[in-house]
Amino acid sequence: CPQAGTPPAGHPPVGADPSYDAAVRALPLDRVRADLRDLFINPRPWWPADYGNYGPLFVRLAWHCAGSYRLSDGRGGCTGARQRFDPERSWPDNTNLDKARYLLEPIKAKYGVGLSWGDLIVLAGTTAIEDMGGPSLGFCAGRPDDGDGTESLPLGPTPEQEARFPCAQGGNCQSPLGATTMGLIYVNPEGHQGQPDPKGSVPDVRSTFARMSMNDTETVALIGGGHAFGKAHGACPAGAGPSPKESPHKPWPGRCGSGKGPDTFTSGIEGPWTADPTTWDNKYFTYLKEKHFEKHVGPGGAHQWRVAEGDESPMAPAVDNSSERVPIMMMTTDLSLLEDPSFKAAVDTFAAHPEKLDEAFAHAWYKLVTRDMGPHARCVGILTPAPQPWQHPLPAPAAELANMTEVAAALRDLVASGADGALEYPAAELSRLAYHCAATYRATDARGGCSGARIRFPPQSEWPWNAGLDAALKALEPVKAHFGDGLSWADLIVLAGQVALETAGAPEMRFCPGRADAEGGADSSEASAHLEPVLGDDVNATAHDAREAIALSGLTAREWVALRGRRALGVKQAPYAGPWTTAPESLTAEYFVNLVDTSWEPYAVPGTGAEEFKAPGQELFTLQSDLVLAKDDELLRLAKEFARDEGAWLREFAAAWVKLMNIERYEGPTKKACNGDSPASAA
Secondary structure, rough: OOOOOOOOOOOOOOOOOOOHHHHOOOOOOHHEEEEEEHHHHOOOOOOOOHHHOHHHHHHHHHHHHHHHOOOOOOOOOOOOOHOOOOOHHHHHHHHHHHHHHHHHHHHHHHHHHHOOOHHHHHHHHHHHHHHHHOOOOOEEOOOOOOOOOHHHHHOOOOOOHHHHHHOOOOOEEEEOOOOOOOOOOOOOOOOOHHOOHHHHHHHHHHHHHHHOOOOOOHHHHHHHHOOOEEEOOOOOOOOOOOOOOOOOOOOOOOOOOOOOOOOOOOOOEEOOOOOOOOOOHHHHHHHHHHEEEEEEEEOOEEEEEEHHHHOOEEEOOOOOOOOOOOEEEOOOOHHHHHOHHHHHHHHHHHOHHHHHHHHHHHHHHHHHHHHHOOOOHHHHHHOOOOOOHHHOOOOOOOOOOOHHHHHHHHHHHHHHHHHHHOOOOOOHHHHHHHHHHHHEEEEOOOOOOEEOOOOHHOOOOHHHHHHOOOHHHHHHHHHHHHHHHOOOHHHHHHHHHHHHHHHHHOOOOEEEEOOOOOOOOHHHHOOOOOOOOOOOOOOOOOHHHHHHHHHOOOHHHHHHHHHHHHHHHOOOOOOOEEEOOOOOOOOOHHHHHHHHHHHOOOOOOOOOEEEEOOOOOOOOOOHHHHHHHOHHHHHHHHHHHHHOHHHHHHHHHHHHHHHOOOOOEEEEEEEEEOOOOOOOOOO
16 A cells, blocks of 8 residues: 555665656656646545645645755655655644545556656646646656655654654754654744744744745745645644554544534644635735734634734635635734745735746745755656756766876876875875765765765865865866866866775776866855765764764665775874874775774874874774774674675775765666766776
């Protein structure tokens, strides 16, 4: 059943169907959209459509699927469609969205592998907006589905979330969590900590939308544009009943009358925002400006706001399209948009200029439902718009690339000379540059990687983790100047790291050119936000940090540990000091041998006082970020395995290195460059 499947503790993520990339490219999107439009206006008696149109329900479904995205660690979003599984499916904010997914099941079954649940949910919401007269920028297909909810466990509420990202006070959860309250997409609609004070909700609204990478204008456009459609449901105080986690076979039956139609309970707030809840317009904003509202407790027992006595309320149809008319309402969070100068300026603009609302909402909606997918290269389909600024597009690679065999020869000369003495340990420093450039990749939202070579610019160039890399970049400048525009900085950095490793003893590796460079400035700054490594070298590093680094890396634990062995080369950067091994010019398994066979004692680096660890009686040093491997059973087992068999480790190291160096180079939803069918050059 596509709605079931709570993963057991420790269960690994389920990979995408290997046939998905080809299948989604062949998907007839126009036919899918036609089927969706037919569904919207043909309600089922087991779950009647408000106003005879399922459109608003599917807008909410898509919003709540995508709106779990958080910029802090890239988790959440509709890629994977984990809203089908716990914990997300049982969040109070997702009450009754199981019915929306059930309605979509026949369409999903009809189109098979090529139509993922993630794509179907987002396409349903986007098509509904268009069908009700709303603006749309387009649709990016290409969201592979997860097979369970493992990747949402850190979103909570779960033991994993409590251990790694605790919320000290309910209703006041801080980043990296995305919402202020566990189980909500954003904020408590009744107000901060449930208090109906619009001004008090302003910081919550701004903070939660910013955690999703939205500015104030985008925030106001999304709230008001989304609330142009449908209504909130709070028919009585009895509630919706047990969640899917509590009652998998009959979740949220509803305890108000029939539990459906006019008797539906979802948020506990009752009523529509506008007089025409199935038609796109800017009335939400004109009502905010022109009407006066007073707070009261609605029929669902929640704090909400109605047009004040003495001021005529706009009237909307009843959900069952009876002759009854019902007044509009607002939530505390809606009225908060009037309590902040920046929010109110957007309200005023959208009330006076509906065309500006159209443009702002179309762009903000596309960003909302697509932000978690990463680069534009993952998008497929005839509805895909041009790359957006928040996708940080790079220019096309040079039409004529440099001869990479000649570049590799120049780099071998540079390694041999130590850049004329500028680099003490050239193999270590050049491979460290390449690793730090590529290891910015974050698998949760497919951001980062060495394409663009943003390691040359702030903020990456200023991260403590990258201290000392300016010397390696400077050493490469003559090579870059000699080969000109046909050699990008990104290709040069990656190839330099590869040549350096091969010179130090790594097996010969495959190199795939064709990366482009980014420009510095605001784009590089925004593109690098929140990509700094989570596993630091200081004494506070933990095994939990190592596990988080692995989870975000796009590598398996085995690949990640194998690549740690590159620390056999060179010495530590200030404020730390000293080598990890007795032969810091050679890539050997001694890093692992020393890690598992040597006893270590705390050591303060002379001159800096930095805390590291020293082998008694030997000039060998290590860091807390190395020792955490010994505090995790699996990571320690892998380190011992690599220590025993250097040849096997070197082969695995080389394979993991090539994977990491190309990990961000998408050629579709899941397909990567340099996977066996891209041109290679000798190096």
